[in-house]
Amino acid sequence: MLTPWLDLDGARDRIRQWSDGCGLDLLRLGTEGTAEEIQDTAITQPLIVANTLLAYEHLRGTVPADAPVAGHSVGELAAAAIAGVFSADDAVTLAAVRGAEMAKACAIESTGMAAVMLGDPDQVVAWLADNGLDAANRNGAGQIVASGSSAAIERILAEPMAGTKVRPLKVAGAFHTRYMAPAEEALRTHAAGITPADPVRPLLSNADGEVVRSGADYLERLIRQVTSPVRWDLTMRGLAGAGVTTTAELPPAGTLTGLVKRELKGTVTATVPVKTPADLDAVSSLVAEREETE
Numbered sequence: 001m002l003t004p005w006l007d008l009d010g011a012r013d014r015i016r017q018w019s020d021g022c023g024l025d026l027l028r029l030g031t032e033g034t035a036e037e038i039q040d041t042a043i044t045q046p047l048i049v050a051n052t053l054l055a056y057e058h059l060r061g062t063v064p065a066d067a068p069v070a071g072h073s074v075g076e077l078a079a080a081a082i083a084g085v086f087s088a089d090d091a092v093t094l095a096a097v098r099g100a101e102m103a104k105a106c107a108i109e110s111t112g113m114a115a116v117m118l119g120d121p122d123q124v125v126a127w128l129a130d131n132g133l134d135a136a137n138r139n140g141a142g143q144i145v146a147s148g149s150s151a152a153i154e155r156i157l158a159e160p161m162a163g164t165k166v167r168p169l170k171v172a173g174a175f176h177t178r179y180m181a182p183a184e185e186a187l188r189t190h191a192a193g194i195t196p197a198d199p200v201r202p203l204l205s206n207a208d209g210e211v212v213r214s215g216a217d218y219l220e221r222l223i224r225q226v227t228s229p230v231r232w233d234l235t236m237r238g239l240a241g242a243g244v245t246t247t248a249e250l251p252p253a254g255t256l257t258g259l260v261k262r263e264l265k266g267t268v269t270a271t272v273p274v275k276t277p278a279d280l281d282a283v284s285s286l287v288a289e290r291e292e293t294e
Helices: 011-022 041-057 075-082 088-106 121-130 150-158 178-191 215-227 232-241 255-263 277-293
Strands: 111-117 134-140 143-149 165-168 246-249 270-273
Touching: 011 041, 011 088, 041 075, 041 088, 075 088, 075 215, 088 178, 088 215, 111 150, 121 134, 121 143, 134 232, 134 255, 143 150, 150 165, 178 215, 232 255, 246 255, 246 277, 255 270, 270 277
Parallel strands: 246 270
Antiparallel strands: 111 143, 111 165, 134 143
């Protein structure tokens, strides 16, 4: 996932710097790591944040200073760094701590997640609760992710709610639920060494889709997020409410762009999923077009 980005100026040095900070060889893992290695959430999370921030550093002068930023789940760490709440170094290190501790928490009990598609969102959430499951990710666009015990996940896979489709997700365990409480406490301990700054651009939260103006508040939200639902549906509404009509999704990209296209159809009129360095020019062009129409 990192290979195409390493030809950018300073990219290798940045990855080595972040590797030293988090104690993982991100350069090797992001270029030569096996599928089994990089699917380990302890590795996946810092790799995602590193990839996102590496791309942003080459867009920093392009993106308007008032452009809102939002991330999904671990992506909120990258969003916080982009908004200046803490450094990119802190973001990658926090992602490594978060991933490692969540992996440990997953090993305590047998848990999992499944995507529930279609159906009325409120009815789906109530149905999941009746089955002892949490709606861990309310992603909008007809998608809710169920999270909880493996037995409960197997139950809804075998007997889906009428009008819905349910498919299992290849994840380590029940993220964004009470099962991650040990990880939340470990992240809180590590975060105590960070002094956050207030965001320098509008920064939206997965907790409620609102713009957060306090760095300390956002850091606390990041910690609680480990055991709390991701409300990407509300985050997208927050983007629409802020007047956003164009979006750029930083790598690894594609999923959020798809959700935005479906949920905010008619509101967001242009999107760019930045999958390779070649897509950076598309973002620059999108920004230029936006500025010409204002």
